[in-house]
Amino acid sequence: MNALPDLVCPAGSLPALKAAVDNGADAVYLGFKNDTNARNFAGLNFDPKTMAEGIRYAHGKGCEVLLAINTFPQAGRVADWQRAVDGAADLGVDAIILADIGLLDYASRRHPNQRLHLSVQGSATSYEAINFAHREFGVRRAVLPRVLTLAQVEHVIKNTPVEIEVFGFGSLCVMNEGRCWLSSYACGESPNTVGACSPAKYVKWDKQPGAMETRLNGILIDRFGDAEPAGYPTLCKGRFEVQGEMYYALEEPTSLNVLAILPEIVKIGVRAIKVEGRQRSPAYVTQVTRTLRAALSALANDKERYHVKPNWQAELAKVSEGNQATLGAYNRPWR
Amino acid sequence: MSQGFTIPRFQLPGFIAHIGARLPQWPHALVLVTGLNAALKMKLLPEDSLSALDGKLFRIRVNDTGGEASFTYYGGLFRPVFRSDRTPDLAFAANLSAYLQLLARQEDPDTLFFNRELSIEGDTELGLVVKNMLDAIDWPKVPALLPFQRP
Numbered sequence A: 001m002n003a004l005p006d007l008v009c010p011a012g013s014l015p016a017l018k019a020a021v022d023n024g025a026d027a028v029y030l031g032f033k034n035d036t037n038a039r040n041f042a043g044l045n046f047d048p049k050t051m052a053e054g055i056r057y058a059h060g061k062g063c064e065v066l067l068a069i070n071t072f073p074q075a076g077r078v079a080d081w082q083r084a085v086d087g088a089a090d091l092g093v094d095a096i097i098l099a100d101i102g103l104l105d106y107a108s109r110r111h112p113n114q115r116l117h118l119s120v121q122g123s124a125t126s127y128e129a130i131n132f133a134h135r136e137f138g139v140r141r142a143v144l145p146r147v148l149t150l151a152q153v154e155h156v157i158k159n160t161p162v163e164i165e166v167f168g169f170g171s172l173c174v175m176n177e178g179r180c181w182l183s184s185y186a187c188g189e190s191p192n193t194v195g196a197c198s199p200a201k202y203v204k205w206d207k208q209p210g211a212m213e214t215r216l217n218g219i220l221i222d223r224f225g226d227a228e229p230a231g232y233p234t235l236c237k238g239r240f241e242v243q244g245e246m247y248y249a250l251e252e253p254t255s256l257n258v259l260a261i262l263p264e265i266v267k268i269g270v271r272a273i274k275v276e277g278r279q280r281s282p283a284y285v286t287q288v289t290r291t292l293r294a295a296l297s298a299l300a301n302d303k304e305r306y307h308v309k310p311n312w313q314a315e316l317a318k319v320s321e322g323n324q325a326t327l328g329a330y331n332r333p334w335r
Numbered sequence B: 001m002s003q004g005f006t007i008p009r010f011q012l013p014g015f016i017a018h019i020g021a022r023l024p025q026w027p028h029a030l031v032l033v034t035g036l037n038a039a040l041k042m043k044l045l046p047e048d049s050l051s052a053l054d055g056k057l058f059r060i061r062v063n064d065t066g067g068e069a070s071f072t073y074y075g076g077l078f079r080p081v082f083r084s085d086r087t088p089d090l091a092f093a094a095n096l097s098a099y100l101q102l103l104a105r106q107e108d109p110d111t112l113f114f115n116r117e118l119s120i121e122g123d124t125e126l127g128l129v130v131k132n133m134l135d136a137i138d139w140p141k142v143p144a145l146l147p148f149q150r151p
């Protein structure tokens, strides 16, 4: 069997970081408190002081720290993103996760010894794109967008020297990551530009008798009955009327969960499995990290007898958006 | 965590809410505000988040006890609000068990929200500030401080 992939877990705060480290993460990923990262939410993320403390805690327990600078520098403010790269290198993180080609170029010249990862927001879905980033900027790992089938992931791995990281659990972002402008349509802001899909200031939860309505900058996205599970207020997971029918036209509120295909993921040589959710609380990080660690350990112990335990599924289903999980594109028959 | 004390999901019988709603509401607000101010004094709450709370009105409703507490933050302190005619900027409603699970960091607010066990109304951005502020508190490991905190 291939070496077990690293378990890469999200940390939006110091307690979440500690929860990931203590529950079996091999690496945590985090971001600065500004729009250089794609989870730029009020009160979330790390200032330099807490980040230094987090890095100390993780390294003290043998856990790696990856820093995401995964938005795109905006016109006239390129220096802000470059400063973030310099800051990350100074802090001594194990790798910087970058999406923008200009920043990759800057980081590889300015900090030639710094390990660089290609973010999912870089939207590299082919080995040619990944090998380009490797050749030009020395990228050592790439995170694949959640749009490839398992066979396609395997094809990429076979044709690149770059380590491949895939998503293992979390809320789904269905578009080719790094290319979605849906929320710009509603409010002029998107993950790439301001570091948030559906920025909170445009979101309105409206309690109505028997239902709750979600609006993004006034546009009605969904209406949940009192007993219906809710989801994030993103346009892609809204219910819309299409040709006279009202349904989740793009994607249902759901979370990706790869437990069922974990043996295949390891077999094809995936180097790391990523958990989505820097916006979530320490409780979520604890539950998901612990569950995926248990699954990985079970697989390492006896790959023949690996099966998905009901309590793992129950734990993950509970924290899932809309209380449901999917294998996403991994087992889609079409491409 | 298996070795910790787990708070089950429960709902108190309806008559409790009926009685609860008739009791004076100020003790809830006082207890809450005292706790928050203690966290303030210990410098557990980050400055940048606190400035976003200035002058805002918050309401916390416990559905199954009928209890309700309103408070505000200004001049560097949390203060109870006993009577208010204006709509709160941010209002939470949930059963007691959900609040206890949140306090103990046993459940994540997004989870409770997806499952419709926690309702949040009002200014969404303010809600995020409050949620992230509470999440970011790195509680010292003093058992007495948070009776439900698990190892």
Ligand code: SF4
Residues within 6 Å of the ligand: A172, A173, A174, A175, A180, A181, A182, A183, A191, A197, A198, A234, A235, A236, A237
């Ligand atoms: S709208 Fe949906 S697909 Fe687009 S960035 Fe947001 S979560 Fe992703």
